[in-house]
Amino acid sequence: MARRDESLLLCFMLLLPGAAGLLVVNHPGPVCGVKGSTLTLPCTFSTLKSVSEGGREVLVKIQRVVWCQNHAICQGSTPSVYDSESERRSNPRYRYLGDKEGNCTLQITDLQETDDATLRFRVEADHSSATFTGLPGVRVTVRDGIPMQIKNSSEADALLCTALCTFHHLEVTWFRDGHALPQSGPSLRLSALTAKDSGNYTCALKDDPRTTSLPYSLQVEAAGGGGGHLLPLIVSVVGGVLLAVALLLFCILRRYFITSGFKI
Ligand SMILES: *[C@@H]1O[C@H](CO)[C@@H](O)[C@H](O)[C@H]1NC(C)=O
Ligand SMILES: *[C@@H]1O[C@H](CO)[C@@H](O)[C@H](O)[C@H]1NC(C)=O
Ligand SMILES: *[C@@H]1O[C@H](CO)[C@@H](O)[C@H](O)[C@H]1NC(C)=O
Secondary structure (H helix, E strand, O other), X not given: XXXXXXXXXXXXXXXXXXXXXXXXEEOOOOEEEEOOOOEEEOOEEEOXXXXXXXXXXXXXXXXEEEEEEOOOOOOOOOXXXXXXXXXXXXXXXXXXXXXXXXEXXXXXXXXXXXXXXXXXXEEEEOOHHHOEEOOOOEEEEEEOOOOOEXXXXXXXXXXXXXXXXXXXXXXXXXXXXXXXXXXXXXEEEXXXXXXXXXXXXXXXXXXXXXXXXXXXXXXXXXOOOOHHHHHHHHHHHHHHHHHHHHHHHHHHHHHHHHHOOOOO
């Protein structure tokens, strides 16, 4: 069934060579999300603005926009996850953040295994030459229980808990030497480190030990602390000020002695 639809679509596209550049859907390449998280697929599209009908240009009106899973054309009554003309045929976990003008952004909340599919977007207009389905579609992969990774973000002074997949709207638990820390965001701030912060850090998605990362070993030297870096700065600033004052004094004294008739 799907294969026949695909070849039909190919014929359709070959019949409309000039339209290929105008009928487009732009969305990201394959995306991957962690089960339970929220995935947003940014998407834009464009179609013919007008068609010529008996010698005059007629504006095209978009009548319906649809997102389908695993279907090459997504036309007619094909099961859909979002259908602008039918709430009944839309999945409540799929939110259409786009419009009928050129934005086809789709958001999937509480990602489930059933969302692992190829999604395609279809535009239906009042003229068949402006009606089309975006190819190849977006491949959405849903992962469950994959280990997280800890990355050192040197510019932000923080450790980041990341995954190869998107995990928006999921809480993270941080551990130091196996003990849970109070922080629950994907980024663990590490400003003003002291020796007590040393240890082996791991992170995992909340209540999901399967996702525990490999340990990240952090060693903070006990002696000196932050003051150690400041000391050379203080010495050079104070030294510079003292030198300037001495020079100024010398000049003032010299002028005083010259005007008083003494020689230095
Ligand atoms: C499409 O709509 C979404 C949600 O409203 C918005 O975040 C995004 O910036 C829009 N994209 C464009 C290209 O306008
Ligand atoms: C992060 O990495 C940089 C260089 O790779 C290192 O100098 C710095 O100490 C690291 N920070 C932490 C908190 O591990
Ligand atoms: C952290 O792990 C390393 C080996 O991976 C181990 O040698 C070290 O003792 C550990 N540190 C703590 C505080 O458990």
